Amino acid sequence: MPGKILEKYEHVPVTKEDLDWAELITLDLSLYEQPGGKEELVKQLDHAVRNVGFFYVKNFNISQDEVDQQFALGREFYGLPLEEKLKYHNQTDLESGEYNGYRPAGHRILGNGIRDNVQVYNIPKFDGYHRRQQPPVLANSIKEIEAFSRKCHDEVVVKLLRLFAILLELPDEDQLVKDHQYDVKGEDHLRYMHYAARSVEENEKVGDLYSPGHTDLGSITLLFRQPVCALQILNSQGKWKWVKPQDGTITINTCDALTALTGGLIKSSVHRVHAPPPDQAHVDRLGVLYFARPNNHVVLDPIANSPVLQRLGLTSNAFTELGQHLTTEQWVKVRQTQQQRKTREAKVTKDGKYNYEQKDLEIIPGLHATIHN
Numbered sequence: 001m002p003g004k005i006l007e008k009y010e011h012v013p014v015t016k017e018d019l020d021w022a023e024l025i026t027l028d029l030s031l032y033e034q035p036g037g038k039e040e041l042v043k044q045l046d047h048a049v050r051n052v053g054f055f056y057v058k059n060f061n062i063s064q065d066e067v068d069q070q071f072a073l074g075r076e077f078y079g080l081p082l083e084e085k086l087k088y089h090n091q092t093d094l095e096s097g098e099y100n101g102y103r104p105a106g107h108r109i110l111g112n113g114i115r116d117n118v119q120v121y122n123i124p125k126f127d128g129y130h131r132r133q134q135p136p137v138l139a140n141s142i143k144e145i146e147a148f149s150r151k152c153h154d155e156v157v158v159k160l161l162r163l164f165a166i167l168l169e170l171p172d173e174d175q176l177v178k179d180h181q182y183d184v185k186g187e188d189h190l191r192y193m194h195y196a197a198r199s200v201e202e203n204e205k206v207g208d209l210y211s212p213g214h215t216d217l218g219s220i221t222l223l224f225r226q227p228v229c230a231l232q233i234l235n236s237q238g239k240w241k242w243v244k245p246q247d248g249t250i251t252i253n254t255c256d257a258l259t260a261l262t263g264g265l266i267k268s269s270v271h272r273v274h275a276p277p278p279d280q281a282h283v284d285r286l287g288v289l290y291f292a293r294p295n296n297h298v299v300l301d302p303i304a305n306s307p308v309l310q311r312l313g314l315t316s317n318a319f320t321e322l323g324q325h326l327t328t329e330q331w332v333k334v335r336q337t338q339q340q341r342k343t344r345e346a347k348v349t350k351d352g353k354y355n356y357e358q359k360d361l362e363i364i365p366g367l368h369a370t371i372h373n
Contacts, residue, residue: 006069006072006073006076007072008068008072009068009069009071009072009075011068011071011226011227012227012228012280012283013227014227014229014245015227015229015276015277015279015280016279017229017277017278017279019229019242019244019277020239020241020242021241021242021243021244022052022054022232022233022235022241022242022243022244023241024048024052024054024055024056024243024251025044025045025047025048025055025056026055026056026057026058026246026249027041027044027045027055027056027057027058028041028057028058028059029041029057029058029059029060029061029155029156029159030058030059032159038162038163038166039166041163042163042166042167045163045164045167046167049164049167049254049265049266049267050265050266050267051235051236051267052233052235052236052267052269053253053254053255053266053267053268053269053270054233054243054251054252054253054254054269054271055251055252056246056249056250056251056252057156057160057249057250057252058246058248058249058250059248060155060156060250061151061155062148062151062152062155062156064248066148066151067224067225067288069141069144069148070145070148070190070192070224070288071224071226071286071288073137073138073141073145073192074121074192074193074194074286074287074288075286076137077121077135077137077138077192078119078121078192078194078286080135080137082104084135085102085104085119085121085135086102086104087135088101088102088121088133088134088135089101089102089103089104094107094340095337095340095341095342096337097332097333097334097336097337097340098336099122099189099336099340100122100123100124100130100132100189101121101122101132102119102120102121103119103120103121103122104119105117105118105119105194105196107340108345109345110206110209110212110345110346110348110354111205111206111207111345111346111347111348111354112205112206112345112348113205113345114198114202114205114206116210116211117195117196117197117198117210118193118194118195118196118210118211119193119194119196120191120192120193120194121191121192121193122189122190122191123138123145123149123189123190123191123192124187124188124189125149125153125182125186125188125189125190126146126149126150127182127183127184127185127186127188128183129185145190148190149188149190149290150182152190152222152290152292153180153182153188153290153292154182156222156250156252156290157180157219157220157222157290157292158177158180160220160252161176161177161180161219161220162174162176162177164176164258164262164266165177167308168262168265168303168306168307168308168309169306169307169308170303170305170306171305175303175305176261179294179295179298180219180292180293180294180295181295184295184296184297185295185296185297186293186294186295186296186328187218187291187293187296187328187329187332188218188290188291188292188293189290189291190288190289190290191287191288191289191290191291192286192287192288193286193287193288193289194284194285194286194287195210195230195273195284195285195286195287196284197276197281197282197283197284197285198210198275200281203275203281205348206348206352207348207349207350207351207352207353207354208274208275208352209272209273209274209275209352209354210230210273210274210275211272211273212272212346212352212354212371212372212373213234213270213271213272213371213372213373214270214271214272214369214370214371214372215255215256215259215268215269215270215271215370215372216253216255216256216268216269216291217255217256217257217293217331217332217335217336218255218256218257218258218291218292218293218294218332219254219255219257219258219261219292219293219294220252220253220254220255220258220291220292221252221253221255221289221290221291221292222250222251222252222289222290222291222292223250223251223252223253223287223288223289224250224287224288224289225245225246225247225248225249225250225251226245226285226286226287226288227245228276228280228283228284228285228286229242229243229244229245229276229277229280230273230274230275230276230285231243231251231271231272231273231274232271232272232273232274233253233269233270233271234270234271234272234372240272240274242274243271253269253271254266254267254268254269255268255269256268256331256335257293257294257300257328257331259317260300260301260302260317260318260319260331261294261300261301261302261303262302262303262306262309262314263302263303263309263312263314263315263316263317264314264317265308265309265312265314270372272372293328293332294328295328296327296328296329296332297327297328297329298327298328299325299326299327300317300319300325300326300327300328300331301317301319301320301325302314302315302316302317302320318367319331319367322364322365322366322367324364324367334363334364335363335369338361338362338363338369339369341360344356344357344360346371352373353373354371354373355371356371
């Protein structure tokens, strides 16, 4: 049955500011089923994933109405009173690495007494292993949410994984797909994310950043187009560039697990969330994202049967060099626990550099998270 009919989500106008935009490729997934189409897409993808880890996709068989319905659901959830949202938050669970459900804003002090301004609501994939009570505003549309979650996987994630398999010259085009099956236990999730606008004075105290430079921990992140500019990427020349909201696209970034599986060939993209430009600085920012990760049992060692990785000598990664052979489940647990750990606030310099105590960044002995300044 269809979910509750909500008032249509209206996107705010795009910025008119002249920003320093990143030059990113756009993969046209309508080529995917055409003769030679996958090979053509791989050629386009090769440079992006080796150097930046960011690109757009278009023609992905998810309608704008379907996307806007998810934005409307996010809007309805964040419109609830705080005490209602807090029913779906558990601080103890969060600090032990359980990230599904609600995380209120202000969970962390960024620096100079300024707390973070982001609310997060994560809905785990519908694989039968993550049963959770949802607030009525979402429960009323849960079948629709599941259909959207599965479309993110089937129409985008699966196709990209096949392109990566071709890039790696794997003998089976579905090898990576088999490690990312939707109905096998895993940590994929859909996210509604809300950044509240801050004052100029508050932004200045934290280097005009909502979130400092970081990488994501999974395989692929899907960010559905929304017009409040804030996302910036670190390009191959070490320069921060704004990511332009392109109509009819999803912004894709590759992440830590995929980097581990490819011995560093596929770059885990470095990105941050900047305060929006002046003509959007007063606007709250709502995002809809999908995070794809390998199934929980997958060991994050470099893929042994890739001729490309063998030729390049990419046979180790940050885990194996420490004698660790982490499964996805273990990696997500230790990384999420580190991310949600109560830390001292960073020392933030006037030019926006974040400096934390090393112990606050430790994931496992010998491996520390990196804050990209």
